[in-house]
Amino acid sequence: MKNKLVFLVVGIFGLTLFVTPNIVSAKTETTDLKETVKEEIELFKSADGYEDYVKQLEEADLSNYEESKDKVNIYFFRGSTCSHCFEATVFFANIAQEYGQYFNLKAYEVWSNNDNAALMEKVGNKLGDDVSGVPYIVIGKKSWTGYASSYDDAIKSEIKSQYDKKVSDRDDVVKNLNVKDSTSSSSDVVALLIIVLAVAGITTGIVYTRKNAS
Numbered sequence: 001m002k003n004k005l006v007f008l009v010v011g012i013f014g015l016t017l018f019v020t021p022n023i024v025s026a027k028t029e030t031t032d033l034k035e036t037v038k039e040e041i042e043l044f045k046s047a048d049g050y051e052d053y054v055k056q057l058e059e060a061d062l063s064n065y066e067e068s069k070d071k072v073n074i075y076f077f078r079g080s081t082c083s084h085c086f087e088a089t090v091f092f093a094n095i096a097q098e099y100g101q102y103f104n105l106k107a108y109e110v111w112s113n114n115d116n117a118a119l120m121e122k123v124g125n126k127l128g129d130d131v132s133g134v135p136y137i138v139i140g141k142k143s144w145t146g147y148a149s150s151y152d153d154a155i156k157s158e159i160k161s162q163y164d165k166k167v168s169d170r171d172d173v174v175k176n177l178n179v180k181d182s183t184s185s186s187s188d189v190v191a192l193l194i195i196v197l198a199v200a201g202i203t204t205g206i207v208y209t210r211k212n213a214s
Helices: 001-024 035-046 051-059 083-094 115-125 148-162 182-213
Strands: 072-078 104-109 136-139 142-145
Touching: 001 115, 035 051, 035 104, 051 083, 072 083, 072 148, 083 104, 083 148, 104 115, 115 142, 136 148, 136 182, 142 148
Parallel strands: 072 104
Antiparallel strands: 072 136, 136 142
16 A cells, blocks of 8 residues: 555656646746836847937836736737837837826747747737737737837827727737736646646545455
8 A cells, every 4th residue: 555655646746747847838928018128228238329218218207007907908029139129118118107007018029939929920810910020019909010100109099099998898819819928827836736636636546446446
């Protein structure tokens, strides 16, 4: 009986190691506006020609920006060290004082995260966009490839247009794709625990049945 119990414990531990990577890996990872601003400052603070932009990010008033489920999601696919992505980040930081009460920025770095890149492709396919580069900005069903200051008014207009709708009536492509990102790790732990406990119960039942049968 002792040997069977040892086998059971080892078996469950092995299953945990096998299942865990499949649950907690292969996820998209997001950063919000404040985190993205910090990353961009670090990336460009020593780069020539970006001093003014870096200063704008450092002085940006983000006090009106807090994540909230009732706000509009802006999906911002970006690449590390991408200059146009950096400029787009400056734009979002600069409008945070006036529009921060309306939007959540969900930024996906796609050059070093394959799952983020795959998500960008899925979103592009859903919207009928040929996404071959970054930045790629999505609000509702509208999207912008690349970034230029000429996009600013249209982006701000779409933020407000989506916000004025009921939450249930808003267009949200990524949410409709049922994407699970890195913020969902707690639910994965619960799922893993349920699996382990279920297997433990089944295995214990098998051991008990065989013991009685013998």
